[in-house]
Amino acid sequence: MAHSSDPFPWRALGAGLLVYLALQALCLGLAPISGSSEAREAQVVETILRDNSWVLPLRNGIIPSKPPFYHWLAAGVSLVLGGVSELSVRMTSQLAAAWCLFLVAAIAYVWADRLRTFQSAAHPRRAALLAAGILSLTYGFYQMGCQAMVDMTFAATALSAMACAAIGFRRTQGGAYSIFPLARIGFWFFCAIAVLARGPLGGALTIALVGVAGWCCLGFKRTIRELLTPSLGWLLFLIPGCWYFAAYLQGGEAFLDRQILFENLKRFSGGEHVNSEVWWFYLPSLLRTSFPWGLILLVILVREVKVRATVSYPGERSLARWVPSVVLITGVCLFSLSAGKRHSYLLPLLTCIALQVAAEISSLIERGGGRARHRLFRLGRALEVWITWLSLGLIAVATLVVVTGLTSNPVVHQSYAAVAPLISRLGPLFMMFAFMVFVSLRRDLGSLCASVWFIMSLVMTAVVAGGAVTKSYFKGFDSIGQTWLATVAEGERLAVFKDAFDEYFDPLIFHVHRPVRIIPLEMVDQECDARTVYVARRVWLDAHERLFLGSIVRIATVRERLKSQLKASERDLVFFRCSTLGLEIAKPSETLILRDVSTNNPPAHQFQMSGEAAIG
Numbered sequence: 001m002a003h004s005s006d007p008f009p010w011r012a013l014g015a016g017l018l019v020y021l022a023l024q025a026l027c028l029g030l031a032p033i034s035g036s037s038e039a040r041e042a043q044v045v046e047t048i049l050r051d052n053s054w055v056l057p058l059r060n061g062i063i064p065s066k067p068p069f070y071h072w073l074a075a076g077v078s079l080v081l082g083g084v085s086e087l088s089v090r091m092t093s094q095l096a097a098a099w100c101l102f103l104v105a106a107i108a109y110v111w112a113d114r115l116r117t118f119q120s121a122a123h124p125r126r127a128a129l130l131a132a133g134i135l136s137l138t139y140g141f142y143q144m145g146c147q148a149m150v151d152m153t154f155a156a157t158a159l160s161a162m163a164c165a166a167i168g169f170r171r172t173q174g175g176a177y178s179i180f181p182l183a184r185i186g187f188w189f190f191c192a193i194a195v196l197a198r199g200p201l202g203g204a205l206t207i208a209l210v211g212v213a214g215w216c217c218l219g220f221k222r223t224i225r226e227l228l229t230p231s232l233g234w235l236l237f238l239i240p241g242c243w244y245f246a247a248y249l250q251g252g253e254a255f256l257d258r259q260i261l262f263e264n265l266k267r268f269s270g271g272e273h274v275n276s277e278v279w280w281f282y283l284p285s286l287l288r289t290s291f292p293w294g295l296i297l298l299v300i301l302v303r304e305v306k307v308r309a310t311v312s313y314p315g316e317r318s319l320a321r322w323v324p325s326v327v328l329i330t331g332v333c334l335f336s337l338s339a340g341k342r343h344s345y346l347l348p349l350l351t352c353i354a355l356q357v358a359a360e361i362s363s364l365i366e367r368g369g370g371r372a373r374h375r376l377f378r379l380g381r382a383l384e385v386w387i388t389w390l391s392l393g394l395i396a397v398a399t400l401v402v403v404t405g406l407t408s409n410p411v412v413h414q415s416y417a418a419v420a421p422l423i424s425r426l427g428p429l430f431m432m433f434a435f436m437v438f439v440s441l442r443r444d445l446g447s448l449c450a451s452v453w454f455i456m457s458l459v460m461t462a463v464v465a466g467g468a469v470t471k472s473y474f475k476g477f478d479s480i481g482q483t484w485l486a487t488v489a490e491g492e493r494l495a496v497f498k499d500a501f502d503e504y505f506d507p508l509i510f511h512v513h514r515p516v517r518i519i520p521l522e523m524v525d526q527e528c529d530a531r532t533v534y535v536a537r538r539v540w541l542d543a544h545e546r547l548f549l550g551s552i553v554r555i556a557t558v559r560e561r562l563k564s565q566l567k568a569s570e571r572d573l574v575f576f577r578c579s580t581l582g583l584e585i586a587k588p589s590e591t592l593i594l595r596d597v598s599t600n601n602p603p604a605h606q607f608q609m610s611g612e613a614a615i616g
Contacts, residue, residue, distance in 0.1 A: 006113075006125040012450075013105050013132060017098050019454065020136060023461055024094045026425045028146060029087030031468035032478040032511070036503035038089070038148040039510040040065070045074040046084045046513065056247040056255065060509060060516045062500075063251050063258045067243065069157075069196040070150040084513075089148035096156040097145035103159045104351050105132040107166050108358050111323075123362050130358035133453050140289025140343070141350050142460050146468065151344045154197040158206040158348045161190035165210050179226060188233025195240040201264050203240075205334070209348070212330045216323045270339030273501045277341040282332050285343050290353050297353050300360050301325060324359075328352035373445055380448045387455050388434050391462070395427060411565055418473035419466050426462050433458065474562035480573065481511030487555045487575050488533050495519055495529075497536035504571070508535070524548060528578040538572035550580035 033039050044064045047057040048071055057064065057071065064071070070092065077095070078088040108131035113124040135141055144152050168183020179187070187210070195203040207227070214223035247255050262273075270276050287294045304322075319326065331349045335341065365372050398416065433455055472478075488494065495517040496505050509516045519527055521540065528549040538557055545552060555575040563571055 006123065008106070008109055009125050009129055012129060012446075013102065016129075016132065016136075016450070016453070017101060020101070020457065021094060021098055023457060024146065025087075025091070027422060027461055027465035028090040028094060029085060030421055030425075030465060031086065031472040033086055033089075033148070034472040034475040034477050034507050035147075036506040039506035040503070041070065041074070041148050041150060042084060042086075042089045042510050043506065044068070044071045045078060045089055046510070048072070048075045049078060049084060050515075055243070056250040060518050062518060063255055065258060065263055066150045067196045067199055067240070067259070069193060070153040073153060074148070086148075090146060093147060093149065093152040094145050096152040097141065099156045100141075100152070100159050100351065101132045101136055103156075103163045104135050104354055105129065107131070107159075107163050107351075108355050110167050111355065112359055112362060123366055126365065127358050127362040129449075130361055131354045133449075134293055134358055135351060135354035137453070137456055137460060138289075138293055138350050138354065139291045139460075140347065143289075143464050144344060144347050146464055149344065150197060151347045154194060154202055155348045155351075157190050157194040157197050158202070158209070159351055161187050161194065161206050162210055162213070164190060165214070181231070184229070184231050185233040185236075188231055189236045192233075192236040192239050195237070196243060199259065199263055201268070203237075205331075205348070208334065209327050209331055212327050213323050216319045216326050267340035268338045274340045275342060276339045279336050281341045282336055282346060285341075286332060286346055286349075289343055289346050290350055293353050293357050297325070297357050300357070321359075322356070324352040324356040328356070377445050377448060380445075380452045384437055384448065384452050384455060387452075387459060388430070388437050391455075391459055392430055392434055395423060395430065399423075411562070414473065414561070415470050418470050422462070422465055422469055426458065429458060474560065475507070476561045477507040478511045480558050480560075481508055483556065483558060484508070484533070484535060484575055485512055485514075491531065493517065493529070493532045495527075495532050495534050497521055497524065497527075497534060497540065505535070508573075528552075528580050530577065530579040532577070534576050534578065535573055536576075538574045539570070541574050541576070548578055550578050552576045552578045 033042055040059065043059045044057050047059060048054055048068075051057065054068070054072070054075075057068065073096075074084075074089045074092040077092050078084045081088040081091070105128040109124045109128035112127035144155075164183045164186035165179065168179045168187070170178065170180060191203045191206050194206045198205075211223055211227060214226065218226070247259075251258075267274055287298075290297075328349050331352070332346075335345055365376065368375075401412070437451070484494065494512060494514060496509065497519050498505050499521055500518075517532075519534075521544075524544050525547045526549070530550075533555070541554075553576060555577065557572050557574050559569060559572045563569070
């Protein structure tokens with residue numbers, strides 16, 4: 001990247017990434033895992049370390065739905081951090097997010113330097129910093145970086161392949177562009193790793209998106225020729241191939257049914273247990289996940305269409321300028337063809353929005369000169385002041401309402417109690433930043449942009465982490481897991497009655513940090529073990545209790561905190577024992593002791609069990 005007259009912003013970008021990671025590290029471990037998506041992946045990581053099962057780690061006997069690249073990385077991070085926890089499994093995604101920010105800056109730098117826009121070139125250094133800053137402040141990207149899921153690691157591998165293709169293309173002596181052999185090997189390597197991160201469709205999607213970008217810049221025939229040029233990199237697909245073969249030897253037909261047929265073919269064609277949505281699902285989803293930059297890009301594209309309809313710029317407005325937008329539209333169309341749709345699938349496409357918006361803003365500043373910079377400085381100064389004092393005001397008002405007793409709503413008080421640790425960590429940063437804003441009135445545009453980015457990152461962290469902490473608190477799966485453990489005597493096992501595709505129990509299973517046997521609902525008439533403590537939905541147990549081989553005794557009925565506040569019982573869970581003997585099962589003590597299962601500390605507190613108890 002030394003070919004440009006403007007050096008790559010190594011120091012500024014490195015400092016920003018360190019601040020970004022430090023800010024996330026303050027909050028990643030605060031919210032207990034409460035979603036099934038995070039719980040599933042965290043269970044696989046725990047299985048790897050507990051059973052030393054690195055090839056095909058079974059999640060309590062269930063074959064995982066995704067290849068193990070994320071789980072291998074998370075297991076390594078967990079070893080470094082001393083065990084599997086919310087922090088370790090989420091930090092893996094956060095490190096992948098930081099890598100994505102670096103890559104999008106590198107791509108923006110090279111693209112702005114080589115591909116000239118109308119009347120002016122986007123400033124490479126400015127475009128690189130803008131692209132990384134925009135992506136880091138994109139809601140969907142920020143949220144996915146805080147979750148223990150495979151999506152961010154897949155996005156990192158796909159973006160790495162795109163970066164190899166973008167940076168590796170150089171002009172030859174004959175004037176044509178060609179990719180360097182080492183860059184071509186790197187491209188195929190990351191495509192192979194994308195298969196390990198998301199499956200065969202992950203590698204195919206990466207190749208397709210890079211092909212579309214090459215088509216815009218080099219033409220269709222040249223792109224196809226480059227993709228079909230023999231390369232040693234093709235041999236790198238033996239890496240995922242060897243894993244699939246080894247996993248098949250362990251999992252057999254069940255592995256093929258889950259990871260090949262269901263996750264790739266059935267999710268695309270649709271069918272039972274597939275999250276099918278309407279074809280236009282991704283249109284509003286893209287505006288939500290890319291907020292606020294998706295709206296800005298939409299305005300830019302509409303304006304471009306109007307300009308093209310009225311003014312002709314022969315030879316100057318080439319398709320190469322709009323490569324990210326073309327890749328974005330192509331990706332959305334490809335995703336829309338699939339029956340199975342999720343918001344998280346759009347994550348790799350958010351980088352396209354960051355690249356296009358950064359290039360357009362950089363070009364606009366270059367064309368506007370000093371006047372545009374002055375307006376940008378005034379806008380940044382206003383944003384800095386208003387966001388800072390508005391954030392401090394909201395924190396002060398919320399604290400005043402709760403502390404002074406202006407509201408007696410228990411949900412409000414519990415929400416404040418849940419986010420109190422978050423406020424104690426981020427509050428001093430807000431105060432320190434407010435003081436810096438007050439005393440530093442004379443600054444250049446670069447330092448002001450860094451200041452605005454920091455305060456917006458702080459607000460984004462508070463919003464995303466605050467929502468996650470509150471949601472986790474009101475679900476209370478960590479407390480329900482402790483309750484379940486409190487009912488188990490030494491030597492007893494744990495088991496769950498659930499449908500194979502019922503994901504509700506996954507957070508509960510994670511929080512017990514022990515092997516749990518999954519029993520299909522249709523096997524109710526074959527199950528009754530006196531040395532096992534079972535859990536099942538109360539509605540299901542009421543309807544099928546008579547089918548058990550023996551008699552059962554219910555130990556406790558629990559529900560989520562918020563469900564308890566709303567008097568809703570549709571998700572009640574029951575802990576119970578079963579015995580084939582004709583004797584009555586000994587009932588537990590009326591007082592259960594909650595233990596700190598992570599540190600084996602002495603009993604923390606007690607609560608009285610009743611027929612139906614909310615965990616609190």
